[in-house]
Amino acid sequence: MKICFVLSAIATEGCGTSVRMITEAHNRNHDVYACGVGGFTFHSDKPIDIEVVHIAKNSKERSAQEMLEYMQQKETEIINSTDLDVLFLRNNPTEEEDNRQWAEFSGIGFGQLIQDSGVLVLNDAHTLANAFIDKLYFESLPEYIKPKSIITRDIDKLMEFYEEMGQQMVLKPLEGSGGQNVFMIDKHEKNLNQIIETISQEGYIIAQQFLPDVKHGDVRVLLLNGKIMEKDGVKGILRRVPSEGEFRSNMSVGATAATTELTQAMQDIVDIVSPKIIKDGLFFVGLDIIDDKLIEINLLSPGGLDYFEEVGLPDFSSNVIEAIERKIHYRDKYKGELSNKTLASMD
Known part of the structure; x- marks a missing residue:
């Protein structure tokens, strides 16, 4: 199996979930590639190229930390995207810095094109495009499994929700992750206007019912x-x-x-x-x-x-x-009859 993991940037990747999956795929003797979201090149007359680090199968087994160091030291090469079996989108657009706004949609955007060429893309790139936030x-x-919430940039509507929730709520940016700019607001909060102004600089605000x-x-x-x-x-x-x-x-x-x-x-x-x-x-x-x-x-x-x-x-x-290996097996047996969405979530 030839599988490429799309990361925000190889140089800044930490030794987390993506690297552990890369390590596992390599140690199971697959051809593994890793690329940053800036590594795609579109051609009007031929398939998309990807600048990758290639972790060739049959090279020595590594721990996750050893794999990360190897990836960050290895020279890159160019591959044809249609030679891949799987493109695994693992970059997080919400963690991109302001000077990398170009990177936010790049993985999903190029993932859609590569998916349409017949490569299995996980998670389904067209769904991710529609669920980008x-x-x-x-x-x-369904409403009953979630806390009550409102999404708005209107401070008056936020304050109405605050009163409705008994002067307790959680505020956070709509496009955010890692707990950044997430605040618990109650009647003792003295800087509410400043907090709302800070979060609103990132876009829409979610106000959510506080769960004790x-x-x-x-x-x-x-x-x-x-x-x-x-x-x-x-x-x-x-x-x-x-x-x-x-x-x-x-x-x-x-x-x-x-x-x-x-x-x-x-x-x-x-x-x-x-x-x-x-x-x-x-x-x-x-x-x-x-x-x-x-x-x-x-x-x-x-x-x-x-x-x-x-x-x-x-x-x-x-x-x-192992689940991805089964998907490639199903793809080969069904000879293109299964859509990417079906194959992506087939057990």
Whole structure:
């Protein structure tokens, strides 16, 4: 199998979920490539070229950290995109800096073209284009599994929502990730206007009902093909516990990982979300859950595999690569009869 992982930039990639999947694919003797979102070249008369780092099969096995160092030191080469079996979109547009606005849509945009040429693209690039802001995709899910919310740039509407929620709410940018510019607002907050002004500089604002159980952290649930990942009887779920005095559960702001059990409420949320993400061709998805509410869905670049290892859970990267191997098997057997959306979420 020839598989290419699209990253924001190889030079700045950390040793996280993407590198673990790259390492697993290589150690399973596949031809593995990695590229940054700036590595595509479109030609009007021939297939798209991609500037890649090539991790050839049959080279020595590596740990994830060794793989990252290897990738960042290796010279790049050019490949023809139609020679690939799989293009795996793993860049996160919401994490791009202001001076890289060109990069935000590049992976998905070129992914659509490459998908239309017959390469399997994960997650389905046309769905990602329509759900480019995954927080808006979140709002298309059934109301009863989510906290109440409003998305607006109108301060008066935000204040009406604030009063409706009993003078407690969470504010965050519509296009954001990693817990950046996320604020819990209550009647003691003295800088509300300044906070709203700060977030509005990034675009639309989400005001969301505050869930008191956030103090216990949230649970990240990783789905493959609409099902919770499982290995050796262990589910792919992880509790993220905020640091003292912090309500955000993002690892990037100091939260710690802990094991947890799957509750019926979590399973009920998965059962409601799964049919839609399967229909939409979303292969690898992260759900963030507090008690019986889904607070966020991660479509663009869900992560957490590195933190699973920290608390003694299995290495679920093998689940991901094995699932992709099955998709290529199905593609070959069905000889082009399956659409990208169907194949992307076929178990």
